[in-house]
Every structure is written in structure tokens, then in C-alpha cells.
Amino acid sequence: MLPGEDRAARRVLLACMAAGVTTLLDQSVLNIAVPALRQSLEAGPTDVQWIVAGYSLTFGLMLVPGGSLGDVRGRKGLFLVGLSTFVLCGVVAATGGRPDMVIVARLVQGAGAGLVNSQVIGTLQDVFSGLDRARALGLYAVTGGVAAALGPALGGALVAAFGPEPGWRLCLLLNTPCGLLTLWLAFRWLPATRRTGRRSQLDWWGLMWAGALTLALMLPFISTPGSGRAAALWAGAALVLAGCFAVGQRLRVRAGRAPLVHPALARSLPYTLGTGIAMASFGSSLAATLVLTMFLQSGLGLSALTAAAVTLPSAVAMGVTSAVAWRVVRHLGPHTVTAGLALGILALLAGAAATVSAPRTALPLVLAAVQLLSGAAAGLTIAPNQAQVLQHAPAEAAGVAGGILQMAQRIAAAVALSAVSGSYLRGTSGATGLPRTAFAHATLLCAGLLTVAVALSLLRPRLTDRRGPPALPASAHRQPAPVHKEPS
Template identity: 30%
Template structure:
């Protein structure tokens, strides 16, 4: 495991006793509160909900359009509004959890997620649905960073490695399961609810999670609470919004002037954020994203893999949802179930990853997973190229298995690498930075690869547009593989 010295002091000393959580007094013999199996299940349930809800709407967009008459621009806002609010508030959510208590923020976020899901399910028109989705994304951002923050602060050694591995597996599985569940629920049309059931199902799940979290999740926080960095928070929000909003809405709205103005402003806002954070750090304040945290080699190099991975995968899932239903004429439930081999493969390979890490090292396992995903992607490309449109769920299953197995080896191990040297008092901020990077990349994938695919549908046709989108995804996978060669060795 790598050590990184910062300002003359190591952020994490090998063998050092982790500082106590809430209620501790900083004594060397203090220990963090333990996270039991039921508590781990509860926080992993909280980790699954936000990503499931990011992808679950993909298979329901056409049904929402038919019912509410939303139109392309508002439909994309249903997806983008959630993703944008989720991405821009994640780091703030991590900071608030470190300061006020991670269980408190987890419970508040989970309760808000259930209420906003209810609002989505009862939305009478498209604009109410968009507003409710934005609020739902904000709730998810308050809840999500507390998951890894709690794991990091209340586990050690092998138990922490196992818990982080399960978190990564949950993330990978949720990205695929969301579309499967969405297809099944839309097709089931429970009590005539149609698309609304994809949101209403969250309400009883959130209620059960609330009861469990109050009894099983330990309350942890940073032993040195720090104030919120208001300028940094506002600049990060503005920078991400200026990038993601026009890319998501530009195609549907015909690329009006405001989209180009925001895109042109985004790099300047990002630069301003970096300078404000550096200045805050020099003046002895606590920036939203501490520059010294980004000097950790494991975190910095691990984070570099998340943008190409997320952009590629976010775009892939969006494109597949359209191609399977509109191109191959599958029903919503069949299109969802077609991804079941993908999900099962992700689930199984996530358990093989930790065993492989002990033998070959984390960096090699991630690289092998990326190589396997690339091979599966090439097979998927050839399958669509040669057999389109005479394909069914069984014909796609072998390639989905290979792609899923490769992905399942990547995420759990990659998260383990990113957080390996993060000190526990920075757990919320570290996980917020990681999840913001991941979520922003997923949203960018829908905005870029998804928009490219939709733009080519008319002039090129479904198959050729799909092949271009798959080629772009494969390029992102290849870039991820190149970057993985620089990953540190973490056991």
C-alpha cells in the first residue's frame, strides 16, 4: 500500500489506531463503533437506491411520455435533473456527514428519498415530476456519502476490505438491476399504476431502511468537525451544472445560446473552484475538497479511471434501453430481463475479485477486468452488426455475461484502491469526491453517448447509430485500461 506524505505529515500511518467516532475522546485505546452484518446490509440498501433510480427510468421514458405528454426536452430533464442534483451535492453531503454525524444524515437522506419518491409517483404533470426528481437527487446526495463514510469509520482490516468490496458489488449490480426492475414494474402495471410504480416502490423500502438504520447503523462523525466551505460548494455546483445541463438538454432544445454560454463558462468555473480551494487551504481553512487529499496517489490514480468508466457505462445502458425496445421490439419486461445475465455475472464476479486481489494484487485485477469487458464489448458489437435485427434475449446473453464479469471485477476493487489511504476523519469527503466523480461521469455518458446515438437515429438508422455508440463505449473502456496500468498495488 502506498504512503503519501502531505505537508510533512503522513495522512495515514501504517498500523495507526483509527481515531474514535462520535462520543470518543481521542484516547489511543478508543475503537470505532462496530458495523454489524445487519447494519452493513442497511447501508448497502441505501447505496443501491440512488443508482437504481438513476437507471430505472430508462425503460419507462416512453410510457411517461405517453401518459404525461412530456416531450423530449422534459423527458431528458427527468433523467438529468436527478443526476445533476445528485452529482453536485455529493461532496457537500459527505462534509455534512463528517460534521453532524453520518447516521443522522443517512436517516434524513433516506426519509427524504422516500418522500420525494412518493412525490415522483404522484406527479400530475411533467414539471412536477422534474422538480420531484431534482429533490430526489438531492436526497440521494445526502444519503449516499454516509455509506462508505460509515464503513470506513466503523470497520478495520479484513472486515473493511470485505465491506468495501460488497459496496462496489452493490454499485455495479444496481446499475444493471435498475433497468431490469423498471421493465418488470412497468409491464406489471400494479393496480393500474403504470410507470408510477418505479418510484412508489421506493416508499416501503425507504421505510424499512429507516427502521433498520436507527437500530443497526453506528453513529460516527469526524473527531474534528469542520465548517461548510460555502464558496467552494457554490463554485463546484456551478461548474458541474454548467457542464452537465447544456450537454443533457442541448440536443432536445436545439442548442440555444444559453447552452453554449454555459459550456464556455464551465472550464473557467472549474479553474475558479480549484484556486479558491487552494487559497482556502493556504489560509488554514478547510476547503470542500482538500487539495492534500488529492495528493494521495491511490485516490488520485483511482479517481482517474472513474470518468471514462462512468461515461462509457452510463451511455451504454441508456442506448441499450432504447435499442432493445424500439429497435428489437422487445417489451419493457423482456428488455429488462435481457439484462439479467449481465446482472448475475456482475454479482458472481464481485465475489471472485477479493480472492484474486490476494493472489495478484488490486491493480492487476482491475486491468484484467477491463480487458475482459473490452473483449465482451467487441463480441457485443459483432453480435449486433451481424445479427441485427434478428436477435432475442438469449442471443445477447453470452456477450452480456462476459461484459458483466469484467465489470464486476473492476468496481469493488477500484473503490478499495481509491479509499485505501484516506484517513477515517476524511471518510465522508473522500467518498463524496469519489461518488461525485462517478455520478458526474454516468450523467455525462447519457448526455454525450446517448445524445450522439439519438442524433444519428434519423439519418443513419437504429443499427448503425447503435454501432457508433458501442464503438464510443469501447474507446472509453480502452482508455480505462490504459489508465489502470498506473494503479498502485493495494492488497
Template identity: 35%
Template sequence: MTSESSTLPPEERRRAFAVILAAGFMTLLDVSIVNIALPSVEASLNANATHIQLIVAGYSLAFGLVLVPAGRLGDVYGRRRIFLLGVIGFVIASVACGLAPTAALLSIFRLLQGVAAALINPQVVGLIQQLFSGPERGRAFGIFGASIGVSTAIGPVLGGALIGGLGPELGWRAVFLVNLPVGIILVIAARRYLPGHSRMEAAKLGLDIVGLILLGVTVLAIMMPFVGAERTGLAGAPWWWLAIAAVGYVAFMAWELRLDSRGGSAVVPRSLMRNTGFVFGTAMGTAYFAGFTGIWIVISVYIQSGLQLGALIAGLIGLPFSITAGYMSARSGHWLPRYGRWLVVIGLAVMGVGIAALDIASIVVPEPYIPWVMMAIMGVAGVGSGFVISPNQALTLADVPVASGGTAGGVLQTTQRVGASVGLAVMTSVFFTTQATAGGDAASSYGHAFSMALRVTVGMIVVALIIAVIDARRRQHDADAEANS
């Protein structure tokens, strides 16, 4: 493959970088901004808990499953071409979401929006590598990482402002429709500024379609008992789906091993399965995302539907978390060489204590003061999160050969999104099931549901903490053995 990017003057590279950064920002913003709109969607479209689960978890699942093939599509057919396809698809899906007349259609359009977002994301990373080299590349990735934190912080506040200013009915629709003018500008700018691509000679797409289908079936089977559980209760949920998930997982692993042994492009190559550091890091990240991702949804619903406070206040609660997490994530690189996996252990412990404190505060703090106490606690929890996500990514990929770095990064992102999808289904199921069966007024029932959902988060963080401690001790033992040899 040849590229025009190596000959682009600095000014043109900066313009191209601005375009891809804006697109990545748009897709990430749409994750956090929608969480604030969920109570308005529920009231406007008469959405039930199953619809809410599909609206949030469906986007994340589609995003995760399409990431790996989307990266391959960009490599073979050109990153600018796939980037444009993704942006156009994202805008069309966003408009469809904003105009959706029913909750069921909104759920479907969110799936399509997740697919389009997944087409964009790998091209952003690939184009940064294509446009920059050396220290410039490091700075570019640093700016991209900072944009993730900014989008997470701005999303809930922007969503709250739109709903507060336009009202619940128009406000949640504006959350999606705001992508239309942004997307039009991005398409025009991308066609003008992004570098072209000379197609690879005799390129083969090499997608593991069977592996992706088996993985999707497995994840969906895990989620199914929790989808719609508010109607039957967890005791009446169809738990037999878990047997299908087990069969699907065994079939997936058997297929991956067989395909890899034949030299095929497996979703998870055998070399990564045998890389102990990668396996531990992926497992820990999956558990953390399973517990962490759903926090913002239950906070949003609890504040708006339970305490009857505005969307803007619900959005502001997450702002301290985003600020401290972003700052500590940037600083964690200085401490990582010294503390290694133990830095992640510290981060998980702080995060777990923070969420437990949030649970206690929702029970003992008087209602008028709960939002302000929650903001303070989430600021502390953000410190812990800053020590988890970025350091875990660096440690997980540290022992992976450079030639396999792209594949490993794609697998890591996919497993995190899959974990987030399952975690969202579980947490929202526990939340809505508990709220439906709890007695008392709205504040009491939503407060009890909020508390139970947070305990699911703490449980998943504890699982991640155990994995991290085992890996930290393993790494320490290996380092001591190497020092004594």
C-alpha cells in the first residue's frame, strides 16, 4: 500500500487531523449525551426497560462487533473511503434516531448508528498513524486521548442543556439531530483534506465472518435473560439462554483455533490466546467495562425520574469524574514504569470505594444534598478510573509483538465493548426490575433500584481487582526470577 500522506505539507496534515479528530469526537459524544436523554425518551415514546436496554447496549454491541472488520476494510479499500462511508451512515442513522416515531424503531436505528461509528473509529487511529511519525505521532495520539475525556465531559452537559432549553420532547430529538450539520461539514472537509489511498495489489479482505457471528450469538445469549426481566422478574427470566451462550463460546473458541491453525484471519489469533499478559489485561478490562459503563445510565434515570431533578443537573454530576479521570489518565504515564500493574490495582480499589460510597450516600444523605455529594464522590472515583483504562491498555499490549499490535488493539477494544454491552444489560435489568417491585414513592423505589445497580458495579470492579492483583503478582514474580537468573 502506498500513501500520499508522507508527502503532505504540515498545514495539510493538521487540517486532516482536525477532520478525523472531529469525527471521533462526534461518535464518542453520542455515547455520553444519549444517557442523559433516556428519561425523556422513556416519557416521549412510552419506552419500556427493554427498549432502554437495547438503545444503549445495542449501540455498544454493534460498535464492538464491527470494529475488527472495519479496520480491515480501511486497510484494503482505503481509510478515507471507509471513513466517509462511516460518517455518512452515522449522520443518516442519527437523523433516523431523531425522527423515530416509536421506541422499537429508535432501538433499531441505534444499532445502525453503532455500526457506522465502528466504521469511523479504526480509520481515525489508522489515519493518525498514516499522517504522523515519531514524536508527532505520540502528540497526535495524546490529543486524541484528551478529546475522549472532553467528549465524555461535554456530552452529558450538552444533552442536559438541549433538553432543558427545548423541553423533553424536542430536546432528546435534538441530541441526535445535532449530528446532521456536523456530519455535512465533516463529509465536505474529509473529501478535501484527507489523504488518498492506493489500493493494495491482490488485497484480500480476509474477514472471519463465522467467528464474528459466533461471538455475536454468544454475547446476545448472555444478554437475553436480562432483556425484558422487568416484566417477569429475575427469577422468571429465561436462564436457559446461558446454556446457548456456553455452547456458542465453545464453538467460537474451536473455530478460532481451527482457523488460526490453517493460517486464516481469526478474530482472536492463537498467539494472543497464549500471551499471558494480554489475556489477563483483556479479562480485567472486560470486567471493568462491564461494571463501569452502566453507571451513567442509572445516575441519569435516578436523578431525573427518582429525584425529579432536571437533565442538566444529571449531566453535571459526571463532570468532576471526567475532569479527574482525564487528568489522572494523562499523568498515569509518568507512574506506570515504576508501579506497573499495581497502579491499576490502586485505581480499581479507589474506584470501588468511590462507587460503594455513592451507594451509601444515596441512602443516608438528605435528598436536597444528594446531587452535590454525588459530584464530590464521582470526582474521587474519577481519580481511580484514570489509573485503570489507559495504563491497562499499555500493559496489555506491552508484551504483544509490534506486527500483531493492530490486531491486539482491535481485540482489546472489541472485548471491552462486549463487556460494556453485557454489563449494561445486567445493570439496567437489576435497576428496572428492582424499581418495579419496590414499594414506596418514586424517590424511594428509584433510590433502592439505584443502590442495587451500584452493587452490581462494585461486584464487577471486585472481579477486575482480583484479576489485576493476580496479574501484578505474576509480573512481580517474573521480574524477580529474571533479576535472580
């Protein structure tokens, strides 16, 4: 049953969930079509990495400024503008004839998606309160996750039905009907524009340093450094940018201005650890799905439809476990997330072992079973972890906590997609490339990310128990904002 006290609030939630489906489906549905896109456009490895990772980069960087603009200008209008941009750029990308045209369209499309999702987060916090707010945000996260898991299956069906060349373009056009339907729902059901802030105090310098730091982390994986000295220079640049970001945040606080990352969030160790868990698990999930679809088609020579069938169990398992995750939380508490992450590591290790040892004929079936475990792990991780993270957001920073969380996830996804796909593409390049070995190595990188997440998850309950539960944010006591009710 949907949270909320009346039909209007539930309609708002449905419109927001439709936005999550549209924007997250768009990225995952393209994964299955990457080999066809690469061949059609004669795109190089760097082009492919920018096409798949650039979307996540601009998505994440737009979340915080989008939320600030929504506070000042109202959310509904920005939602409609962002979604219209998203749909339009999807058409441009689908009709592009050169890799650089597709890259630019995907970058702008990601910014539109980030603008939409920042308004979703703010709208759900405006309309819902208390437990209903946590349930609404959880449903939004799970719906987007299931859509992302279903994307490869839908993309595979399109490529199989229409062929590689039209197929990858139709994958990019799939967001058009979804986006138009979401626009109609948002126009009718979202509450009228209401400004919640008098003026914007967005930390543009902080956002610039964060973006530059992300690029410094991404670019070495997209364009591999030719020497140890070049790698050291990239590492030094990342450290300098991280230092500039930290110093800039401190100076902004001393000046009495709002920083990009609220100081209370940085001081909340449970929130920081939970965000780190979300970053590692989200980046690992997207990167593992991308390299799997590339390996099944370019490495094993399977059709797009067969590759999609291998990934489909993940979506099914994720939908089922997401529905029962809250019952598991009642018994295991915060350890539910740890159990889900451990199951994800087990699935990735099993997939890597099977790739280098199983016969070719049996490998697709084995990887389908691995996907079943991976989907179940994601269902136990996504919504429970988000609820824990937002629960430990300090009261004075409750409003920006969701935006920072999603921005961190998207930036981590951009870096993980670049690193993991770059590892696989380099391992398969040239006449001596070994797809099986390259896929196993890429999968182990994803397992390493989840191992970091498990370590953080084991540390979080000890800190929480030591400090005691946080006070309920003042915003949770606030009555929901009035929602414009449409006639039945």
C-alpha cells in the first residue's frame, strides 16, 4: 500500500516514481546496446566510456544546485523543464551520427535527469512527513532500481527485434514515451509551484571543486596514463583538488555562508559511512551490469536477446526481495544491509570463478544464476541503507541530506563505470585480448568495491550504539504541504 493520507499525496508519489523509472531505465537500457552502438558509430573505448559514464557525472552534479533552485523558484516548473530537456536530448542522442554528438547529448540529458530527480527528492519531503516520508523515499529508490535492472532485458528485446543499427537508437528513444507520460502525470498531479526559500545560497565554488575532483578521478581510467609519472601527476591533482574542496568548505562556514556539504553532515559519522556504502554499492552495481552485457555479446558472441535473458533474473529477484526487505530489517536490523552486501560479493566472486572455469555452453546459465543472487542482494541493500542514512542526517541538515546522498552515488557511478569498463575494454583490445580474463578482472574490481562497503557497514552500528539514536528531525514533525487535488 502506498504511503500518504489522501489520494492526492499518493498521486504525487506515483508521478515521482514514474520520473525515477524514466531516468534510471534510460541508462541501463543502453548498456545492452553498447556493442551495437560502438560498431555503428565506429566509437573508440574512450567514446564508449564517456557515453555511459558522462550521463552519471552530470546527473550527480546537477542534484544539489537543482535542489537549491527548487527551494527558490519552486519545484514543479523545474521538474517540467528538466524532463523536457531529458526527452529532447534523448532524441538528439538517438539520431546522432557521430560519437561526439552522442556524448554531448548524453551529458546534457544527464543534467536534465539530475534536475528532475532533485525536484523529486524535495517534493517527497514537502508532501510526506515522518514514517510516510521514509516509505515514500524508499519506494522511489526501489522503483528506480527495479527499472534499472529491467533495462538490459528491454534493450535486448529491441536490438533483437529491429537489428543492431536501429536497435541501439530505439534504446535511446525508449525514454521518449516514458518521459511524455511522466510529463503529463507531473503536470496534472504535482503540487503547484511553492517557494520554500527566499534566496539561493548555493556553493558554486564547492560544486566546481567537486566536479573537477570527479574528472581528475575519471580521466585516468578513460585515458590510461602512459607512465608512472603521469599516474602520479593525476593522483597529485586529485589530492590538491580534494584539499581545495575541504579548505573552501571551511572558509565558507567561517564566513557564515552555507557550504555544499553541510558541516553537520560531515560530522555525522553514521551518515558519512552510510553514504560511502551507497556510493560503493551503486557504482559496483552499474559497472558490473555494463561489463556483463558487453562480455556476453562481444566476448561470448551471444545475441542481444540472449544477453538480456541472462540479466533478467536480477530484476525479478530485486523486485521480490525489495518487497520483503522491511520484514528482514525487523529481524536483522542494520545488519540487513551487511547481509545484502555480503551476498553481492558472493555473487560477484562466483561469477568471476565461473567465467574462467565453466564450459562456454554452460556459462550463460551459470551467469543467470549469479544475476539472481545479485538482484536479491540489491533488494536487501538499497532501500534499507537509504532509510538508515537519512535517519542519521542531523536535524539542521535534513533537507539537503537526500540530495547529497544521490549526488555522491552518481559521482561514484561515473568513476566506477569509467574504471571498470576501461579495465574490460583494455583487456579485450588487440589480437591477444582475452574476454574471459578481462571480465573476471572487472568483476573482481566490483567485488572490491562491495568489500569496502561491507567494512563500512560493519563499522556503522558500533558508532550508532556509542552515540545513541539521533533526535527526529524537526521537519519530520511538520505537517505535509497542501497538495492540489484534482477531481476524481
